[in-house]
Amino acid sequence: MADNPNPAMEDTTAAPAKKKGVKRRAFLIGGVAVVGAGLFGIKLADSNAAKKAVELTTGKGEYNFATWLKIAEDDQITIYSPHTDIGQGSNTGLAQMLAEELDAAWDKVKLVSAPAEPAFANTGLGRGFLAEMTGQPGIIEGIPQSFLSFIARSMNLQITGGSTALRFTGQKTFQMVGAATRAALVEVAAKRLGVPATELATADSKVIHAKSGKSLRYGELAAEAATLSLDSNPKLKNPKDYKIMRQSMPRLDLPAKVDGSAQYGMDFKVPDMRVATIMAAPVRGGKLTSLDPAPAMAVKGVEKVVKLDNAVAVIAKGYWPALNGLRSLSPQFSDGGNAGFSTASIFKAYDDLIAKGEPDGEAGEGEVQAALGANPIQAKYQVPFLHHAMMEPFALTAHHKDGKLDIWGGMQDPLATKMLAVEVSGLDADNVTFHPMLIGGSFGRRLPMYMEIVEQVTQLAMQLPYPVKLIWSREEEVQQGAYRPQSAAILKGAIGKDGKIAAYLNDYAQTESAESETTFIYDLPVVARRHYEYASNQQSGAWRSVNSTQQGFYNESFMDELAHAAKADPVEFRRRHLKPGSRHLNVLDEVAKRSGWGTPTPEGVARGVAIVESFKTIVAHVIEASIKEDGSPKVLKVTTVVDAGSIVNPDGAAAQIEGGTIMGLSSAIGEAITLDKGAVQQSNLTDYPILKLADAPPVHDIHFIESGAPMGGIGEPGVPPAAPALANALFALTGKRIRSLPLLTQAKV
Amino acid sequence: MAIDLNVNGKAVSVEAEPDTPLLWVLREDVGLTGTKFGCGVAACGACSVHVDGQITRSCSIAIADVAGKNVTTIEGLKSADGTLHKVQQAWIDAQVPQCGYCQSGQIMAAVALIQQTGRPTDAQIDEAMTNICRCGTYPRIRKAIRAATGQAAAAVKGAA
Numbered sequence: 001m002a003d004n005p006n007p008a009m010e011d012t013t014a015a016p017a018k019k020k021g022v023k024r025r026a027f028l029i030g031g032v033a034v035v036g037a038g039l040f041g042i043k044l045a046d047s048n049a050a051k052k053a054v055e056l057t058t059g060k061g062e063y064n065f066a067t068w069l070k071i072a073e074d075d076q077i078t079i080y081s082p083h084t085d086i087g088q089g090s091n092t093g094l095a096q097m098l099a100e101e102l103d104a105a106w107d108k109v110k111l112v113s114a115p116a117e118p119a120f121a122n123t124g125l126g127r128g129f130l131a132e133m134t135g136q137p138g139i140i141e142g143i144p145q146s147f148l149s150f151i152a153r154s155m156n157l158q159i160t161g162g163s164t165a166l167r168f169t170g171q172k173t174f175q176m177v178g179a180a181t182r183a184a185l186v187e188v189a190a191k192r193l194g195v196p197a198t199e200l201a202t203a204d205s206k207v208i209h210a211k212s213g214k215s216l217r218y219g220e221l222a223a224e225a226a227t228l229s230l231d232s233n234p235k236l237k238n239p240k241d242y243k244i245m246r247q248s249m250p251r252l253d254l255p256a257k258v259d260g261s262a263q264y265g266m267d268f269k270v271p272d273m274r275v276a277t278i279m280a281a282p283v284r285g286g287k288l289t290s291l292d293p294a295p296a297m298a299v300k301g302v303e304k305v306v307k308l309d310n311a312v313a314v315i316a317k318g319y320w321p322a323l324n325g326l327r328s329l330s331p332q333f334s335d336g337g338n339a340g341f342s343t344a345s346i347f348k349a350y351d352d353l354i355a356k357g358e359p360d361g362e363a364g365e366g367e368v369q370a371a372l373g374a375n376p377i378q379a380k381y382q383v384p385f386l387h388h389a390m391m392e393p394f395a396l397t398a399h400h401k402d403g404k405l406d407i408w409g410g411m412q413d414p415l416a417t418k419m420l421a422v423e424v425s426g427l428d429a430d431n432v433t434f435h436p437m438l439i440g441g442s443f444g445r446r447l448p449m450y451m452e453i454v455e456q457v458t459q460l461a462m463q464l465p466y467p468v469k470l471i472w473s474r475e476e477e478v479q480q481g482a483y484r485p486q487s488a489a490i491l492k493g494a495i496g497k498d499g500k501i502a503a504y505l506n507d508y509a510q511t512e513s514a515e516s517e518t519t520f521i522y523d524l525p526v527v528a529r530r531h532y533e534y535a536s537n538q539q540s541g542a543w544r545s546v547n548s549t550q551q552g553f554y555n556e557s558f559m560d561e562l563a564h565a566a567k568a569d570p571v572e573f574r575r576r577h578l579k580p581g582s583r584h585l586n587v588l589d590e591v592a593k594r595s596g597w598g599t600p601t602p603e604g605v606a607r608g609v610a611i612v613e614s615f616k617t618i619v620a621h622v623i624e625a626s627i628k629e630d631g632s633p634k635v636l637k638v639t640t641v642v643d644a645g646s647i648v649n650p651d652g653a654a655a656q657i658e659g660g661t662i663m664g665l666s667s668a669i670g671e672a673i674t675l676d677k678g679a680v681q682q683s684n685l686t687d688y689p690i691l692k693l694a695d696a697p698p699v700h701d702i703h704f705i706e707s708g709a710p711m712g713g714i715g716e717p718g719v720p721p722a723a724p725a726l727a728n729a730l731f732a733l734t735g736k737r738i739r740s741l742p743l744l745t746q747a748k749v
Numbered sequence: 750m751a752i753d754l755n756v757n758g759k760a761v762s763v764e765a766e767p768d769t770p771l772l773w774v775l776r777e778d779v780g781l782t783g784t785k786f787g788c789g790v791a792a793c794g795a796c797s798v799h800v801d802g803q804i805t806r807s808c809s810i811a812i813a814d815v816a817g818k819n820v821t822t823i824e825g826l827k828s829a830d831g832t833l834h835k836v837q838q839a840w841i842d843a844q845v846p847q848c849g850y851c852q853s854g855q856i857m858a859a860v861a862l863i864q865q866t867g868r869p870t871d872a873q874i875d876e877a878m879t880n881i882c883r884c885g886t887y888p889r890i891r892k893a894i895r896a897a898t899g900q901a902a903a904a905v906k907g908a909a
Contacts, residue, residue: 087848087884250844257849258837260783260823264850267782275777300766318777319786320769391787391795391850391883440785440850441883474788651844655889659847662885685792685881694875696887 053080056115063226065181067120068174069098071226075205075219077104080114083169084412085253086442088715089652090166092251096648097170100244101178101237103202104218111252116414116434166648167616167711179234184225189216239646248651253438264438265409266395266471273397273467274303276460277322279329280311280452280480283678284537285336288312296325305329308459315464319471326473338537338678343486346675347382349534350488350509359530360513371503371526376492377565379558382740383550385483385673386543387688392440394453394472398461404431405461407454410439416448424458443663444542450482478688479680482541483673485510487550491558495566500576501525506554507532511540514547519613520555521584522577537678544663545716548614552720553668553727553741556610560728561737570609570728571597583707587611587618587641594703595622595639605636608728610721617644617712621661621725623697625733632744633730635665637699640718645709653714654702660718661700666691668723670744689744752816756781757825767813771805772796774812775822783823783853787881794880797854798822804861804877823853826860836860839897847884854880859894868898 053067057080061073070078079098085091095111098104114120182202189207190197193214201208205218239246256262281287293305296314301321306313312331316322396409398421405425411417411434418434425432439446457470472480487510496502501524508514509532520527543549563573571592578585588611592598601607604626611620624637640657647653670689674681682688727738753762756779763778770789775781775798784807787795791809798807799821826834833841836859846852855878862869862877869877874891882890895901 087846089847250841251846253849254841254844254846257846257852258840258856259827259833260781260853262849263782264785266786267776269780269782318769318773320766320773323789389883391785391793391848391881393786439848441848443883471786474790655844655847655886658888659885662887663883666885684790685788686790690881690883691885692881693878693887693890696885696891698871698891700888 052117053120056117056120063222065184065226066177066230068114068177069102069181071181071218071222073219073222075105075108075217077102077109077205077218079109079111079174080120081111081169082114082120084113084410084414084436084439084442084446086410086412086439086446088656089251089649090715091253092249093166093648093652094170094174095252096244096247096249097166098174098178100242101175101234102182103204104178104244105205106244106249108205109252113414113436116418116436118415118429120415167645167713170648171711175236176232176234177230179236180230180232181225183231183234184228185218185221187228188221188224192216192221245648246646246650248649251652262438264392264395264440265397266392266440268395268397268408268437268469270397270399270467273469274315274317274464275319275322276306276313276315276457276468276470277319277326277473277476278308278311278313278456278470279326279331279476281333281336282479282680283333283335283338284480284539285338285678286310286333287336288331289334290332291329293329295328295330299325299328301325304464306460306463308456311456313456313460313470315460315468322471323473335678336537341536341538341678342676343384343674346486346534346536347488350532351380353509353532353534354488354490354507359507359532361531368503368505368526368528372492372494372505373503376494376503376505377562378490378492379561379737379739380488380490381554381557382488383486383553384671384741385481385486385538385675386549386667386671387478387481387483387673387682388441388443388445388541388543389478389685389688389690390439390441390443390445393474393477394446395469396453396457397467397469398457399467400425400461400464403427404433405458406433406435407457407461408435408437410437410442410446411448411451411454412439412442412444412446413448417451417454420448420451420454421458424455425462443544444546445482447482447542450539450541452480474685475683478673478682478684481673481680482539484543484549484667485512485540485547486536486538489550489554491554491561493558493562493565495562499566499568501562503527506530506551506558508551508554509534510547510550511535512547514551517546517614518548518551521611521613521618522559522574523579524577536675538675544660545614545719548612548716548720549664549667549723552610552612552614553723556612556721556724557727557737557739560608560724560731564731569598574609574611583643583705583709584611584613584618586707587620587643587705590703590705591620591622591639591641594641594701595624595637597622604733606729606732608725608730608732610724610728612717612720612724614717614720615713616710617642617714617717619657619717619721621721623722623725623729625726625729627730627733633669633726635695635697635726638697638701638722638725640700640702641705642702642714642717643705643707643709644712644714644717646706646711647704647714650704653704656714657702657718658700660716661722662691662696664719664722665695665697665726668726668741668743669695670742672742750813752812754812754815754817755819757821763812765812767811769812770808771798771800771810771812771815771820772807775807775820781822781824785850785853787851787854792881793851793854794858795851795854797857797880799857799861802861802864804858821857823857826856834860836863836893836897839893843889843893843896845886845889845893847886851880851882851884852886855882855886855890859890859897863894863898868900869894 302325304315314325489508503526513531785795787793791806
């Protein structure tokens with residue numbers, strides 16, 4: 001091992017990379033900073049992590065391969081996923097990728113959550129982030145796997161988000177592990193059968209020698225194969241030979257999800273457990289200033305009232321007495337000086353900032369202003385905060401006993417959850433265990449940047465003599481969110497004599513820059529996007545597809561405005577600005593063809609188009625819509641074309657596009673979190689209307705293009721084009737441009 | 750107070766405050782956690798069960814009001830030999846669930862709808878299936894209900 005020039009990085013159990021209040025982008029860039037700090041001259045053996053993985057996963061007759069795979073003597077294959085399957089089916093996809101390269105018998109493949117331990121930090125994710133953030137996939141090729149593993153452990157990287165599971169973990173790790181293990185099994189079989197490895201084939205968890213008709217089961221070979229060192233750069237299959245990938249394998253987790261047996265964090269139970277519920281300061285940033293616990297203590301079943309810095313919790317025998325106890329209280333909270341924030345005040349601040357014209361990190365301003373000329377086409381767009389509304393409210397159980405802390409539940413980054421509990425409890429990492437459970441939806445809400453429930457339940461457990469399950473009421477869930485930011489943009493465009501856009505400017509204001517998540521797809525002579533930073537007292541959350549939702553709405557609505565100004569068809573106008581032969585143009589042409597773009601529609605029906613690239617995947621929707629008697633929109637049909645490079649599980653990918661489209665439509669039509677005097681005005685799903693079955697598209701035609709481009713995400717990219725495609729259809733129908741969401745006035749600010 | 754009821758064909762006696770919602774008695778006292786807590790105000794339907802055959806949002810009915818009644822939960826749908834109810838099987842065949850959290854309630858609502866209508870029309874499905882699914886599995890819920898009642902799959906054309 002060479003000397004480590006940065007000894008601080010040696011300590012893999014140090015405080016979490018993520019501190020409270022660290023923003024999402026800082027987190028990502030932080031990863032690259034770690035890499036940059038030690039990119040050269042380090043070669044770290046990773047034997048400690050591998051040894052720990054063996055300890056954590058294997059029993060008698062079981063053998064671990066490269067941390068993520070276990071083969072048992074009875075041929076059972078267990079894959080450890082560092083991702084939390086939050087419903088997107090990614091764990092089934094990951095299992096397909098590993099099993100394909102391993103040539104495993106699919107019916108004996110099982111996938112479980114990796115332990116929330118540093119040994120299972122996600123190397124592939126580190127590799128993927130590194131490649132994507134630097135824009136140079138090549139630079140990672142020379143970096144040893146052991147070093148990438150070390151980086152991931154240093155960052156506590158076990159996160160699910162950014163549509164990364166299959167494209168990073170799958171491609172960068174799981175396919176390699178499968179292929180390398182297969183090679184080791186073949187090597188052992190060759191020795192035992194006394195034949196050259198080149199005469200051996202693999203299928204259904206067996207190594208087969210066709211000439212002699214002999215075969216050996218993986219279970220028979222595993223013990224010896226596990227002693228070999230695995231090839232770090234194994235040869236992967238030609239996609240034409242795939243038998244498990246690119247197939248619509250049924251999801252592994254569904255049987256337990258239709259009979260009530262699936263155990264979510266909400267369902268966890270241990271003997272002697274109490275139930276707590278909590279109320280934090282309604283004005284974010286405020287503190288608990290006074291509290292009389294007596295009314296709660298008078299509620300039958302209530303055992304204790306606990307004051308936290310900014311919240312009050314009631315502990316009881318069950319949720320109902322805990323909730324009644326909490327509701328009986330009249331806690332006083334300060335407002336942290338945040339009472340001045342309202343939806344209107346934030347929009348006003350945005351307007352003022354953009355008018356002042358001093359964006360962050362400005363480049364090319366003079367050029368774009370000159371190209372826009374004196375009379376550009378101009379429009380202002382506004383979108384509200386959005387709530388994730390995961391169906392399972394937060395619920396974590398914690399128990400502190402004999403110096404050890406155990407926590408059970410579902411979070412998007414189990415390892416970061418553990419490390420936050422370590423930080424809050426003051427215990428050693430060895431004495432804190434997080435047990436990941438199924439998650440009832442997340443959409444970004446359970447990411448490590450805003451896991452206040454982990455802090456709360458840890459604080460409760462450290463002072464209680466029994467296990468406690470902390471459940472957030474739906475009201476708490478709605479009012480204490482980590483919302484998609486409220487945002488506004490002023491867009492300007494100029495159209496040249498050739499009917500093409502001469503200059504395009506997108507000035508947008510919100511908490512953080514959207515640059516890392518949004519891709520501007522059009523090829524224009526002069527284009528600038530400028531961010532104006534403004535923070536309210538609300539947390540800036542990653543909401544499914546992150547900043548691509550509002551940026552997709554802004555750009556694709558404004559492209560329609562420019563098309564209208566140029567008296568051009570919206571599809572034809574977009575074509576003018578996409579490079580010939582590009583994937584984007586291909587997707588647009590395909591969606592136009594499949595949707596019957598340009599063909600007549602029935603009276604009262606119109607089409608709208610939008611195309612957005614996010615997470616390296618290009619999605620175009622054409623939406624056919626009409627207007628109901630009550631004035632609300634009715635989506636009649638969606639035609640979608642997706643180029644995600646390649647698809648691992650077509651039916652699973654279609655499910656993600658269907659769901660993403662519906663979430664995009666739901667937010668466009670009815671959803672808004674609004675603020676008054678610094679506090680959220682909505683309180684439950686009654687005043688935060690989520691689209692229901694009757695309003696979901698009755699027809700959705702989805703087509704995937706296998707372009708062979710680097711694999712993009714699939715969980716998020718269906719969302720962003722939904723709102724602009726609907727808004728553009730409604731413009732075609734009514735001539736009224738929609739520049740503010742949500743569409744339904746009753747939910748408007 | 751002690752309250753007697755019948756859950757999934759078995760007599761159950763629980764000690765609970767009379768205003769406790771059926772949901773919490775099922776989850777915390779009877780130990781059946783397949784019925785989910787989503788909103789607590791009957792807005793989402795994750796807690797749907799059958800009370801004397803009627804679809805009921807169990808977060809908003811007091812245990813005292815179900816005394817002596819027959820309650821069926823998601824755990825009670827399978828037949829005695831463990832065979833899935835045809836609606837549960839249709840849910841797997843159509844690969845409906847994503848996160849799965851709302852699906853117990855969705856399935857209970859679908860079973861009640863089918864018991865009432867036999868072969869529900871699209872309009873009846875629209876009217877009856879008002880449970881919220883944040884993952885957006887609605888097209889597959891419709892497809893599964895149609896498949897379970899012998900109707901041709903319509904609407905969503907998958908990719909495969």
